[in-house]
Amino acid sequence: MAENQNTVCFRTMHLDARVRHTLESYRSVGGYRQWERILREKPDPDQLINEVKTSALRGRGGAGFPTGLKWSFMPRSKPDQKYIVCNSDEGEPGTCKDRDIMRYNPHQLIEGMAIAGYCIGATIGYNYIRGEFYEPIARFDEALEEAYAAGLLGKELLGSSIDFDLYTHLGAGAYICGEETALLESLEGKKGQPRFKPPFPAQAGLYGKPTTINNTESLASVPVILEKGGQWFLEQGRPNNGGPKLFSVTGHVARPDNFEIPLGTPFRDLLEMAGGVSGGRALKAVIPGGSSVPVVPGDVMLTTDMDYDSITKAGSMLGSGAVIVIAEGTCMVKVLANLAHFYAHESCGQCTPCREGTGWLARVLDRMLAGQGRTQDLDLLDNVAGRIGGRTICALGDAAAMPVQSFLKHYRFEFEYLVEHGRPLVEAA
Amino acid sequence: MSFRNTPLAVIQDVDKETLLTPELRAEIDKHVAKYPPEWKQSAVMPALTLVQDHNGGWLSRELMDQVAAYLDMPETAVYEVATFYAMYDLEPVGRHKVCVCNSISCMLGGAEELMHHIEKKHNVAPGGTTADGKLTFKEFECLGACRHAPVVMVDKAYHECVTPDAIDKIIDDLD
Numbered sequence: 001m002a003e004n005q006n007t008v009c010f011r012t013m014h015l016d017a018r019v020r021h022t023l024e025s026y027r028s029v030g031g032y033r034q035w036e037r038i039l040r041e042k043p044d045p046d047q048l049i050n051e052v053k054t055s056a057l058r059g060r061g062g063a064g065f066p067t068g069l070k071w072s073f074m075p076r077s078k079p080d081q082k083y084i085v086c087n088s089d090e091g092e093p094g095t096c097k098d099r100d101i102m103r104y105n106p107h108q109l110i111e112g113m114a115i116a117g118y119c120i121g122a123t124i125g126y127n128y129i130r131g132e133f134y135e136p137i138a139r140f141d142e143a144l145e146e147a148y149a150a151g152l153l154g155k156e157l158l159g160s161s162i163d164f165d166l167y168t169h170l171g172a173g174a175y176i177c178g179e180e181t182a183l184l185e186s187l188e189g190k191k192g193q194p195r196f197k198p199p200f201p202a203q204a205g206l207y208g209k210p211t212t213i214n215n216t217e218s219l220a221s222v223p224v225i226l227e228k229g230g231q232w233f234l235e236q237g238r239p240n241n242g243g244p245k246l247f248s249v250t251g252h253v254a255r256p257d258n259f260e261i262p263l264g265t266p267f268r269d270l271l272e273m274a275g276g277v278s279g280g281r282a283l284k285a286v287i288p289g290g291s292s293v294p295v296v297p298g299d300v301m302l303t304t305d306m307d308y309d310s311i312t313k314a315g316s317m318l319g320s321g322a323v324i325v326i327a328e329g330t331c332m333v334k335v336l337a338n339l340a341h342f343y344a345h346e347s348c349g350q351c352t353p354c355r356e357g358t359g360w361l362a363r364v365l366d367r368m369l370a371g372q373g374r375t376q377d378l379d380l381l382d383n384v385a386g387r388i389g390g391r392t393i394c395a396l397g398d399a400a401a402m403p404v405q406s407f408l409k410h411y412r413f414e415f416e417y418l419v420e421h422g423r424p425l426v427e428a429a
Numbered sequence: 430m431s432f433r434n435t436p437l438a439v440i441q442d443v444d445k446e447t448l449l450t451p452e453l454r455a456e457i458d459k460h461v462a463k464y465p466p467e468w469k470q471s472a473v474m475p476a477l478t479l480v481q482d483h484n485g486g487w488l489s490r491e492l493m494d495q496v497a498a499y500l501d502m503p504e505t506a507v508y509e510v511a512t513f514y515a516m517y518d519l520e521p522v523g524r525h526k527v528c529v530c531n532s533i534s535c536m537l538g539g540a541e542e543l544m545h546h547i548e549k550k551h552n553v554a555p556g557g558t559t560a561d562g563k564l565t566f567k568e569f570e571c572l573g574a575c576r577h578a579p580v581v582m583v584d585k586a587y588h589e590c591v592t593p594d595a596i597d598k599i600i601d602d603l604d
Contacts, residue, residue, distance in 0.1 A: 081465075093532035093571040126463075131478065131516050132572055134585045167463040170475045173515030175570060188434075189470035190506070191513040207468060208434030250534035250575040257576050291533050291571075322575070324533055338536050342570055348513075 007236065008244050009097075009220045010260045012105045021139055023146040026107035032152055034226040035111045038118055039158040045076065045119045052119075052222065054230030056242030061087055061178065061215030062290060062320040063395075064308050067222075073202040074120040075210055082122040083211040085187065086113055086219050088129040088136075089171050089178040093291035093342060094322030097246035097258050098216035102129070102136035105220065106143035112219035114153065114164045115226065120212050123163045127216075128183050131172040141168055175346035179394045180213040182348065193350045194394035217246055237263030241307040245321050249274040252281065252327035263307040270306055270323065281327035285410070289319025291339050292399030294406030295332075316406070331426040332411040333418050336403060337365035343400035354397040357388040361404060368415065371422035378415050382408055436467050437506050441498040448495045453479055457499065469500045473510050476500060477517055486526060486565070487518040515570070522565040523558040525603050527596075528582040532571035538578030538590075544568060546593040551600070564600065 006013045011029050012020045019025050026032065038048075053068030074082065086109065090098040101109060113125045129137050144166060147153045155163045169187055171177055177186045181195035184206050205211025221243060225233045234242040241263040247270060250256045254275025261270065267286070277283050283298035288306075294316040296304070304314040311318045326335065344358040361384055364377055381404055389401035408415065417425040448454065457476045464471035476496050481488050488511055497507040511517045518526075527547065531540045544555065547566055553559045555568040574580045577589030581596060588599055 090573040091571050094534050094575050095571075096573050096575045096577075099573050130573065131474070131514075132582060135587065169463070169471075170478065171514070172474045172478060172510075172517060174513060186474070187471060188436075188468065189473040189500075189502070189510065191509050204434065207465060248576055250578060251537040256534075256578065287533070324537070326537065330537070335533065335536075338531070338533055342532055345570055 004236070004244070004262055006260050008224045008233075008260060009101050009105060009108065009217055009246060010258075011108070011224065021104055021106055021143065023107055023143070023150060026105065026111075030227060031107055031223070032111055034223045035114050035152060036158065038115060039160045039162055042160065042162070045121070048115070048119050048226065051230040052225055055225045055233035056230075056237070056240055057218060057221055057225060057233065058241070058308060059215055060217035060221070060245065060321065062092060062292070064318060067214060067218050070202075070214070071116065071120050071212060073200070074122075074212055075202070076121040078121075078210060081124065081207075081209050082120060083206045083209060084113055084117045084120060084122040084125040085180075085183065085206060085211055085213045086125065086127040086216055087178060087180060087183055087213055088127055088133070088140075088216045089175075089183060090133075090216070091130060091175045091178055092320045092322060093339070094248060094250050094287065094324040095290050095320040096248045096250070097321065099133060099136050100258050101216050101220050101246075102133070102140050106136075106140045107147065108223055109140070109216055109220045110143055110147050110153070110166060112222040113166055115222050116212065116214065116219055117164050118162065120210075122212070123165065125164065125166040126169045126187060126206070127166065128169045128171060128177070128187060130177075131170050137168060137170065144168065174348075175342075176348045176394075176396060179396065182394065183213060184211065191348070193348045194396075196393055238307050238309075241309060245306075245318075247306065248320075248322045249325065250322070251325040252278045252330070253325045254278045261306070264310070265306050267301045267304050267306055267323075271302075271325065274325070277325060277327050279327065281329060283325065284328045284330055285326040285332070287316075287322075287324040287326070287403075288314075289317045290322040291324070291342065292395075292402060293317040293319045294402050295326075295410060296406075297410050298326075329426060331424040332407055332414050333365065333368060333424060336407045337362065337369055339403050340365050340400070343396065347396060347400070351392040351394075351397065353388045353391045354400065357384050357397070358400045360384045361400065368418050369424070371418075373415075373419035373422075375419055377419060378408060378412065381415075436470055436501075437503055438467065438470075438501045439503045440501050443498045445499055448499045449480065449492075450483070453483055454499065461500070470502050470506070473500055473502065473507060474514065477507070477511055481517060485524075486522040487520060518565070521558075523562050525563060525584055526565045526567060526582075527600065528567045528569040528572075530570070530572040530574075530578075530580045530582070531568050532575075534575035535571075535579040539592075540579040543579055543581070543591060543593060543596060547596060547600075550597070563603065 177192040182192040385401035385404040460472040
């Protein structure tokens, strides 16, 4: 393991696998020292928020919005109840990092949520975990019990006037609940359909009260940022791209895994850490930030670095940090059809362009794969995608449209071949 | 505002002590306690999950109505939730649920082959239940464990890097 790996969210990773998730293990790496310091010294929350701003931590769920800035939107002086909500509804295809944070280092998430609560004036937090995560839910609940028993959560903590209660909320299988306002609807016991914004959650969020929603990895990064300083975190990455980040490298690699490495690490190095392309094949393409972002041809990726700004330059987005590697010999029409089916299934049905359009995309691609594609289907796909993107309440519509446009741009000949010959250019997936 | 931020509270004229079972009510109450008193409906999802588990894996209309009455919700609001989320089943299911993830990383890892294997070997299409009532077989969207593709969720447990041989053994070991 390189020296600069596993320095933040995975900092308990080197400990005994049987106990690395316990309070004792977390304490052994410096855990809860920041929360205890806050309880003792009651620092000015703005000072803490500034530290997070300095770190250039950007939202790790996919949107990449600066976390410190998001916190500063909260009307802290308002007497209303305020909430901090953690988005552990991890479900962006290719992404499997938050699950491992909760399995291997749940206390750091708890400490991060408590600190965030203090910064934004929230005395109650909810961790929204997807329902399928039985094991991470049990781990997180166990950690909550330990933290309550140790007096780290609850009322008048360590004799201070500070309260913080934290609860687990269980989802039940809906990708859309990873969208922050859909998640709030779901927390309120409703269908997870995104809200029209404004008002933004910082004004009217959970139960109509000011609320901040952050991703699991973002919140779990906070204790280390306060311990080592925002400047340290920033310097781990690049300007405007602070810190290490978790990358879930999956697909056609020899050793798929999560890697916590500095932002700005060359993709070539990350691919090597994952054992290279599996089966000795050549690299064909990479979806560098979860299934919702544009695909990038392999040769472009090999000269790109893994940070928000570099990936943007390469024509895609860093998103959630899910790096899906596709080897030579894979039919790109089939890959796109898989993605299209996902979005058609997960569209919440609220906005017509997305509800209808995602189904169209999936059906047209199925028709092509069945050998019944028509020449005009390529334009039809492009046209339908163009009529979804930017025309919906939330980003799921864009997420369904972007892959289509990028696959057509880079692999148009495969679609054309399929239409013309009735069979894919590349047979084996 | 395009959304309602007030609870839908509808108090139904029913003795709550007659609803569900005492054990289920106690479990649901633990979830209700997490939310503001006027927002009992926040517990509807965990409540439906508990009731479904207790009822052999599926929710009948009568049970959904009881959850509605217990949480002071309109019945339709509970149906909306139960029909929206993928983990609820509204028809009887097999003794076990075998959910194969077929999102991108699992597909690249061989999920389709795995699904065809299950389909053929157990003569069951995705969404269906085997004739002996042992399995309900589902194609699932991303289970969030992509580094162990392909992933199969059997009841409440994830199985990782599953091959056709491995799934045979897993299914054989179920009662």
